[in-house]
Amino acid sequence: MTTVDRTTDWVPNPETQSILKVLPGEITNFESEVEKFRSGGWEENEFMSFRLKQGVYGQRQPDAQMVRIKFPFGGINDRQMDAVGEVVEKYAPLNKGHLTTRENIQIHHVLIQNTPDLMRIIGDVGLSTREACGNTLRNVTGCPRAGVGVNEIFDVSPYAAAYSRFFLRHELSGGMPRKIKSAFSGCEDDCALTPIHDVGVMAQIKDGVKGFKIVMGGGLSIFPKTAPTLYDFVPADDPKWLRIIEAALRIFNRSKQERANRMKARIKFMIERIGMDEFRSQIEEELKGDWAKPDIDLPTLMAIEDEEAEVLAKNPAPSDLALNDVDGPADFMEWKSSNVEAQRQSGYNLVFIAITRGDLLSAQIHGLAEIMRNHANGRARLDIQQNMALRWVRTEELSTVYNELKKLGLNASGKHTITDIVTCPGTDSCKLGITSSMGLNQALRDALANYDTSDELVSQIHIKASGCPNSCGQHHIANIGFHGAVMKGPGGQVPAYEIFLGGEYENGVKMGARVKARVPARKAPEALVQLLDFYKENRNEGERFNAFVQRQGPAVFEDMIREFRDVGPLNRDNIANYMDWERTVVYKLERGEGECAV
Numbered sequence: 001m002t003t004v005d006r007t008t009d010w011v012p013n014p015e016t017q018s019i020l021k022v023l024p025g026e027i028t029n030f031e032s033e034v035e036k037f038r039s040g041g042w043e044e045n046e047f048m049s050f051r052l053k054q055g056v057y058g059q060r061q062p063d064a065q066m067v068r069i070k071f072p073f074g075g076i077n078d079r080q081m082d083a084v085g086e087v088v089e090k091y092a093p094l095n096k097g098h099l100t101t102r103e104n105i106q107i108h109h110v111l112i113q114n115t116p117d118l119m120r121i122i123g124d125v126g127l128s129t130r131e132a133c134g135n136t137l138r139n140v141t142g143c144p145r146a147g148v149g150v151n152e153i154f155d156v157s158p159y160a161a162a163y164s165r166f167f168l169r170h171e172l173s174g175g176m177p178r179k180i181k182s183a184f185s186g187c188e189d190d191c192a193l194t195p196i197h198d199v200g201v202m203a204q205i206k207d208g209v210k211g212f213k214i215v216m217g218g219g220l221s222i223f224p225k226t227a228p229t230l231y232d233f234v235p236a237d238d239p240k241w242l243r244i245i246e247a248a249l250r251i252f253n254r255s256k257q258e259r260a261n262r263m264k265a266r267i268k269f270m271i272e273r274i275g276m277d278e279f280r281s282q283i284e285e286e287l288k289g290d291w292a293k294p295d296i297d298l299p300t301l302m303a304i305e306d307e308e309a310e311v312l313a314k315n316p317a318p319s320d321l322a323l324n325d326v327d328g329p330a331d332f333m334e335w336k337s338s339n340v341e342a343q344r345q346s347g348y349n350l351v352f353i354a355i356t357r358g359d360l361l362s363a364q365i366h367g368l369a370e371i372m373r374n375h376a377n378g379r380a381r382l383d384i385q386q387n388m389a390l391r392w393v394r395t396e397e398l399s400t401v402y403n404e405l406k407k408l409g410l411n412a413s414g415k416h417t418i419t420d421i422v423t424c425p426g427t428d429s430c431k432l433g434i435t436s437s438m439g440l441n442q443a444l445r446d447a448l449a450n451y452d453t454s455d456e457l458v459s460q461i462h463i464k465a466s467g468c469p470n471s472c473g474q475h476h477i478a479n480i481g482f483h484g485a486v487m488k489g490p491g492g493q494v495p496a497y498e499i500f501l502g503g504e505y506e507n508g509v510k511m512g513a514r515v516k517a518r519v520p521a522r523k524a525p526e527a528l529v530q531l532l533d534f535y536k537e538n539r540n541e542g543e544r545f546n547a548f549v550q551r552q553g554p555a556v557f558e559d560m561i562r563e564f565r566d567v568g569p570l571n572r573d574n575i576a577n578y579m580d581w582e583r584t585v586v587y588k589l590e591r592g593e594g595e596c597a598v
Helices: 024-038 044-053 078-091 112-123 157-167 240-253 256-260 267-274 276-286 307-314 330-339 362-375 395-407 437-449 521-538 545-552 554-562
Strands: 056-058 065-070 075-077 096-099 104-110 137-141 180-185 199-206 209-216 229-235 340-342 348-353 359-361 379-382 388-394 463-466 480-489 492-501 513-520
Touching (some): 024 044, 024 112, 044 056, 065 078, 065 112, 075 078, 078 096, 078 104, 078 112, 078 362, 096 362, 104 112, 137 157, 157 180, 157 199, 157 240, 199 229, 209 240, 229 240, 240 267, 256 267, 307 388, 330 348, 330 395, 348 395, 359 362, 362 379, 362 388, 362 395, 437 480, 437 521, 480 513, 480 521, 492 521, 492 554, 513 554, 521 545, 521 554, 545 554
Parallel strands (some): 137 180, 463 480
Antiparallel strands (some): 065 104, 075 379, 209 229, 340 348, 348 388, 379 388, 480 492
16 A cells, blocks of 8 residues: 655655656645635635646535546556555545546545645655646546557557646646546547547548547537537647647637636637637647747657556466357356457457446455456556456456456446446535436436346447536436436425437437426436336337437427426425435535636
């Protein structure tokens, strides 16, 4: 387990190779400013902007902070995993860390005075919270298959690292109109979902030259939009692609129209307003400026550990045993069929771990670190479905890994199926939360546990939920999506959900259509079961859920959802309808001022 001497002269372990540079003086300064704030020397709103840049986000609970740890392109090693387990043990009262759809790990309910020590513990293993929140370039997401995927065009991990390093502490990051979310994908499957990002970078090969397709202006929330193409092809090993993105951000940073309305202060609104052709012309003009003339040392920015060379150099040749030839008990075989993928490197595998609600207890975190050390060359990747993927697991060790995961309660089959539900924290911690999306997650899982999901077409359905319209749970792109809302019952306010149907993210990105009817939160599982029954009873042969939704049209689903609207009067028989999931008091909408746009 990591131990850190928390003195003002602390420096990170010099043997640690990190993607993001950790500055001890920055943490020391933050510590001083925290004490200044606690003694009344800072106005709260001014301090808020300062701490957000350090990755510390205020929760809806007074005096509680969420600390967001960045994992560029989702990469994590065993020592980092142990460090996360340590800070969870020491500073998270609920003893858990939360994996997000941005490949971060969030630590909740942290006291502000403990945040500097937390930063030092993770800094010792090369992790940082810097610019994880606020009007910054947020964590750069990637595909868990990067470097090992069978259908990969080329590994974009070093380029994502270069992007992360180039923009960390950049003069633009921290003072832009709003946040910038970025993603890098290395295959045509686009596992990192570049179209829903402010900046998306996709691997391409043209005439034998590695390059990138760059898209810009995507996003979800109140204006869901897929990103249009900015450039079809830019050579990957020419640092101009970094300058192009920097030019775009400089133009966005100067945009007075977007700064005037923080609800529309995202780059997608600017591109929608002026058009992509005009935006591209402005970028070309911007690139003529003196700021763009200094050289960029791209190879140094790209320097990361070569996992493949490291594994193949120190490990004897793995068995050429075919993955399908590994036999075992029925539960192992079911898990292997859904959670294990062969890597392009013969004899090695990706092992996906389905993590319920994105939450890991400290013992599970340390247990995973041990599995990573012993069976995965110390390597894993977080993914945007709130799951993890172990890398470099030898085929003959799969059953051992399964049994070790089983001891941790992390051996669930069905990675990325209907039971692998994605949700944001909602009212558990977020100031903007309207409903308990984590409670809904469990309620839906309970309903599905009693439902026959062996039907392949049902199993393929993806469910995502957010506790408000902002789509941190990415409900817009789910086959069935929920976002928190409130409705009026005869006895007062009722927690409820808007429902979206027909979203897609595996075969291109498509936004789901909103059903114009709200369902009370307590009746959402019942409504889900009825939706699934209706689909099974009325679909054509082999008809997938999205095609079925499109063929049926919206009206039938609106009528179906309205059947659940009646919650009855507020009395003993109906009081549950007036309570949110995992709550024991009558619901009342309590929504604070969000910090994302501060």
